[in-house]
Structures are given as C-alpha cells and as structure tokens.
Amino acid sequence: MSVDKHVEEEKSLNFLEEIVENDLSAGKYQSIMTRFPPEPNGYLHIGHASSICLNFGLTQKFGGGTNLRFDDTNPVTEDTEYVESIKEDIKWLGFEWKNELYASDYFETLYEFAVRLINKGLAYVDDSTSEEIAQQKGTPTQPGHRNQYAERSVEENLQLFANMRAGKYKDGEKVLRAKIDMESSNMLMRDPILYRIKHAHHHRTGDAWCIYPMYDFAHGQSDSIEHITHSICTMEFVPHREVYDWLIENLGIFPSKQYEFARRNLSHTVTSKRKLLQLVNEKYVSGWDDPRMPTIAGYRRRGYTPESIRDFCDRIGVGKRDNMVDLGLLEFCAREHLNKIALRRMVVFDPVKVVITNYDKESETLLAENNPEDLNTGNREITFSRELYIEREDFMENPPKKYFRLAPGQKVRLKHAYIIQCDEVIKDEAGNVIQLNCTYIPESKSGADTSGIHVKGTLHWVNAKDHIAIQINEYDRLFTVENPANEEGEFQSYINPHSLTVLNGALAEPALKDAVVTDRFQFLRKGYFVLDKESPKDLLVFNRTVTLKDSWAKAGK
Numbered sequence: 001m002s003v004d005k006h007v008e009e010e011k012s013l014n015f016l017e018e019i020v021e022n023d024l025s026a027g028k029y030q031s032i033m034t035r036f037p038p039e040p041n042g043y044l045h046i047g048h049a050s051s052i053c054l055n056f057g058l059t060q061k062f063g064g065g066t067n068l069r070f071d072d073t074n075p076v077t078e079d080t081e082y083v084e085s086i087k088e089d090i091k092w093l094g095f096e097w098k099n100e101l102y103a104s105d106y107f108e109t110l111y112e113f114a115v116r117l118i119n120k121g122l123a124y125v126d127d128s129t130s131e132e133i134a135q136q137k138g139t140p141t142q143p144g145h146r147n148q149y150a151e152r153s154v155e156e157n158l159q160l161f162a163n164m165r166a167g168k169y170k171d172g173e174k175v176l177r178a179k180i181d182m183e184s185s186n187m188l189m190r191d192p193i194l195y196r197i198k199h200a201h202h203h204r205t206g207d208a209w210c211i212y213p214m215y216d217f218a219h220g221q222s223d224s225i226e227h228i229t230h231s232i233c234t235m236e237f238v239p240h241r242e243v244y245d246w247l248i249e250n251l252g253i254f255p256s257k258q259y260e261f262a263r264r265n266l267s268h269t270v271t272s273k274r275k276l277l278q279l280v281n282e283k284y285v286s287g288w289d290d291p292r293m294p295t296i297a298g299y300r301r302r303g304y305t306p307e308s309i310r311d312f313c314d315r316i317g318v319g320k321r322d323n324m325v326d327l328g329l330l331e332f333c334a335r336e337h338l339n340k341i342a343l344r345r346m347v348v349f350d351p352v353k354v355v356i357t358n359y360d361k362e363s364e365t366l367l368a369e370n371n372p373e374d375l376n377t378g379n380r381e382i383t384f385s386r387e388l389y390i391e392r393e394d395f396m397e398n399p400p401k402k403y404f405r406l407a408p409g410q411k412v413r414l415k416h417a418y419i420i421q422c423d424e425v426i427k428d429e430a431g432n433v434i435q436l437n438c439t440y441i442p443e444s445k446s447g448a449d450t451s452g453i454h455v456k457g458t459l460h461w462v463n464a465k466d467h468i469a470i471q472i473n474e475y476d477r478l479f480t481v482e483n484p485a486n487e488e489g490e491f492q493s494y495i496n497p498h499s500l501t502v503l504n505g506a507l508a509e510p511a512l513k514d515a516v517v518t519d520r521f522q523f524l525r526k527g528y529f530v531l532d533k534e535s536p537k538d539l540l541v542f543n544r545t546v547t548l549k550d551s552w553a554k555a556g557k
C-alpha cells in the first residue's frame with residue numbers, strides 16, 4: 001500500500017457512518033449509542049485504537065454517547081491492572097466515555113434473562129461432557145442432533161440451573177444451553193452454550209458467582225441493557241449475529257443491532273493480546289509499555305502523539321476486508337504531526353572536536369528558533385565558543401564530489417552560527433581523527449550574514465564548554481517480517497535483533513536539561529525524540545520516536 005494513496009483519498013462517509021446517517025434520517029432512533037467493549041486481559045494495542053476511534057468517532061459526529069464497557073465475563077484472565085491501563089489509554093487518545101460499565105455488573109440481570117428463557121422452554125441444562133456436546137453438534141455439512149437432556153421439563157431445568165448457581169456441581173459437570181436449532185447451517189445456532197460452571201475468583205465479583213455467561217449470552221444482552229443502537233465488532237463475529245438477534249428477540253429486550261468491520265493489522269508486529277503477553281512474559285520486551293510494543297502505552301512512551309494515532313486510524317478507515325497496513329503509514333502520521341509541534345534541539349551523537357582558531361572571544365550567545373513551523377514557540381539561547389563538537393560522520397578527509405559537509409579546505413555553515421572552513425586535521429597515533437582546526441568567517445553570522453559566501457551544507461553542533469551528556473535509545477521494527485504471526489514456526493523467532501540500539505555519550509545543548517515527558521523534540525538532522533518516562537535521576541534518556549525520513553522505504557525493504 002502506498003502512503004500517497006491515503007493522503008490523496010477524499011473524505012466521504014464510511015459504510016458505518018452511512019448506516020447511522022440513514023437510521024437517524026429515517027427516524028429509527030432519536031440519537032445513537034455505541035460502546036467500546038474491551039476484555040481487560042491485556043493492554044490496548046493499535047487495532048483497538050482503530051475500534052476506539054470508530055466507536056467514539058461515530059458519536060462525536062452524530063451525537064449520542066459511547067460507553068466504555070469492560071467485557072469481564074471470563075474470571076481467569078482478567079485483572080484490574082488492565083482495567084486501569086485501558087482507561088488511561090482511551091483518555092490519552094482524547095476520548096471521553098459516557099458511562100464506565102462492567103458486564104459483570106449485569107450478572108444478576110443475565111441470570112434472570114436465562115431463567116426467562118428456561119420458562120419459555122428455550123433453554124435447558126445439559127449434563128454432557130464438552131466432547132459429547134461437540135460430537136452431537138455435527139459438522140458444517142452434517143446436521144447435529146439433540147440428546148435426552150433437551151427433553152427436561154421447565155421445572156427440572158429451573159431447579160438444576162439454581163443448583164448450578166448455588167455451587168452444587170463441579171466445573172464442566174453441567175452447562176445451560178439455548179434451545180434453537182440443531183440442524184441450522186450456522187453451527188453457532190446449534191443450541192449454543194449460555195452458561196458454564198467455573199469455580200474461579202473474579203476481579204470484581206469475587207466469589208459471588210461460580211457460573212459465568214458465555215460471550216454470546218453476555219455481549220448482546222449487555223448492549224441491550226445499555227440501549228446500544230449500533231454494536232460494532234470485527235468480522236469474526238459475523239456468524240454470531242444470528243445468535244445475537246435470536247436471543248434479543250426471544251428475550252423481548254431492547255433491539256440492539258450488530259455491525260461488523262474488518263480487523264486492522266499493522267505490519268512488522270503482532271496485534272493480539274495473547275501474543276503481546278507472551279512477548280512480555282518471555283522478556284523479549286521490558287513490559288507492555290516497551291517503546292517497541294504496538295500498544296497505546298508503548299507508543300505513548302515512544303513519543304507518538306494521540307493526534308498522530310487518531311490521524312492514522314482515520315486514514316486507514318473502515319472496511320469489510322481484513323488488511324495489513326504498512327507500519328510506514330503510522331510513522332508517516334507521526335512525522336506529519338511532530339514536524340508541526342516538535343521543539344528543535346541540537347544533539348551530537350558521535351562527537352569530534354572542532355577548534356575555531358581565529359575565534360578570540362570567550363563565548364557568545366546566539367538565538368535559535370524553537371520551531372520554525374510554529375513561531376509562537378519563540379527562541380532559545382545557545383552558546384558558541386572556540387571549541388565545539390560536530391558529528392563525526394559530518395567530516396570526510398577525502399570526500400567524493402558533491403560532498404557538502406566538512407572536508408579539508410571546504411566550508412560549511414554551523415546552524416544558527418557561522419560559516420567555518422576546515423584548515424587542519426589532527427589525528428591520534430592510530431590514525432583516528434581527534435580534532436579539526438577551523439577558521440570562522442565573522443561576517444557570516446546567521447541572521448546578519450554580510451559575507452556574500454554561499455555554502456550548501458549546514459551542520460548541527462554543540463558547545464564543548466556548555467552541553468549535557470544524554471543517552472539515546474534508537475528503536476527499529478520489532479519484527480523483521482511483515483506478518484510474523486503468519487510465518488512458519490514461532491512468531492518470536494522473527495524478532496528483529498536490532499530493534500533497540502542504546503547510544504551513550506551523545507552531547508546535547510543544555511536546553512534539554514529541562515525536558516519533560518510530554519515535550520516532543522526534533523534533534524536536528526536526526527529524528528524525533530522524547531524523554532523516556534523511566535529516565536534515571538542523573539541521566540536523561542531519550543527515545544527515538546521516528547527518524548526524519550523513511551529509511552526502510554528507501555532501502556526497498
């Protein structure tokens with residue numbers, strides 16, 4: 001996929017916005033309600049961001065509200081740490097939910113719904129093992145058949161279901177099933193399981209329950225309880241829609257409707273909480289918020305802005321077909337926004353000393369704009385003196401033609417300062433360049449240049465007498481292949497061994513001393529950076545958010 005295509009694409013309503021618009025203009029609803037329903041079993045990732053932008057985006061556009069509903073019906077994998085992180089991430093993305101709700105708060109109502117179905121002869125307690133149930137279900141080409149338990153009377157079912165709740169049976173001994181159609185072409189309609197027994201502690205309800213509703217008997221019912229008008233989920237739930245509608249109709253409750261869109265997957269990473277949890281547990285990364293993780297928390301720590309993530313979700317849009325979005329597009333969105341807001345600073349990653357032999361002042365203060373894209377950000381002061389550092393790779397002793405950086409006898413401009421010329425190269429015994437003796441042109445001061453000299457190269461630099469040392473973490477793609485989950489063998493074996501490079505001894509202009517984690521920086525000619533939230537007290541660590549240009553695209557990788 002090319003980035004340009006998305007840039008040029010016209011903004012028209014997506015298919016879900018069209019549905020909502022039609023429903024509203026037909027008077028089907030006075031206002032709409034959507035919900036974002038995460039299961040609190042991990043941190044949110046970039047795929048969730050697209051679902052969040054979609055659900056909250058609909059009600060921002062058309063009015064109404066979006067609930068945050070924790071789909072916490074599975075006691076085993078869920079945790080309050082995840083609940084907290086999910087809330088923090090949605091807020092950080094810039095969205096406000098109408099109500100914070102928990103499917104587990106509906107357990108009593110769901111139980112009553114189940115009793116209602118039993119009373120209507122539409123649900124029964126089944127003692128079969130899961131193997132028997134699977135076997136009786138048939139196959140997509142062969143109809144299933146009912147067993148003797150389906151013949152139980154309403155009274156018997158009511159009693160057995162009450163016993164299930166009261167904890168009289170062990171895990172797996174009994175289930176409650178809907179009585180729908182064992183011959184349906186939709187396997188999910190073949191008497192789906194509504195409740196199972198699980199003697200497990202729940203993060204909110206504690207030990208109050210030992211029976212838990214299945215997805216199909218929790219999701220649609222929760223939607224209905226909350227009067228959700230448009231319940232949006234991903235394509236794998238298409239076959240569940242029939243069950244969703246059947247249950248709502250037979251319970252006679254608010255008619256929420258399910259709509260599906262395609263999952264969004266990002267290249268060179270994995271977007272599945274289970275796999276991300278593996279990366280954390282197996283210590284491939286430092287945690288859920290490791291800046292290489294495709295989690296919202298990881299992007300935040302890496303220096304992405306909420307605006308850039310929302311822009312990305314907007315550009316990829318919603319569709320009906322699964323697709324893989326190139327990581328390059330997310331990085332493009334980050335550069336677009338960061339270019340507008342990042343404060344410019346000069347940092348020399350691999351220093352070599354420059355001595356200005358004809359500079360006889362002690363030092364002088366120069367003004368440098370914080371951000372040429374936003375003059376409201378004003379200027380900062382930087383100091384210039386006789387001894388400076390420039391980037392080692394910005395000097396070449398025997399340069400090829402059209403080399404515009406520093407070389408013997410060649411002139412360059414030092415950003416915000418003067419034009420200098422290299423006169424002499426000093427080396428150590430091993431032949432390494434250790435110092436460049438230069439002269440400067442006093443009339444060439446930036447902003448007041450009367451020298452009439454034009455140079456093609458401009459270099460960043462720091463004052464040798466006035467700088468701080470910082471650590472730089474350079475991040476690259478976490479995986480070497482586009483779709484690690486689809487490759488042969490374990491997805492972990494495709495991890496990029498160079499996904500993190502730690503660089504010590506970079507020299508920065510002193511203004512960076514005051515950096516806070518919400519600041520965004522462009523280190524001139526180097527990329528976009530952010531202070532790492534875990535920087536130790538005595539060392540500032542900066543994370544590279546993105547490079548200035550897409551080096552992967554150029555390399556044709």
Ligand code: ATP
Pocket residue numbers: 036037038039040046047048050051232233234262263264265271272273274
């Ligand atoms: P995972 O497989 O990572 O656990 P999930 O779908 O099980 O994902 P949930 O917490 O159940 O995670 O998802 C909350 C919402 O986010 C659901 O409505 C789901 O459809 C949506 N969602 C999850 N992953 C993606 C994705 N890659 N693209 C778009 N929407 C997604």
Ligand code: MG
Pocket residue numbers: 039
């Ligand atoms: Mg899920």
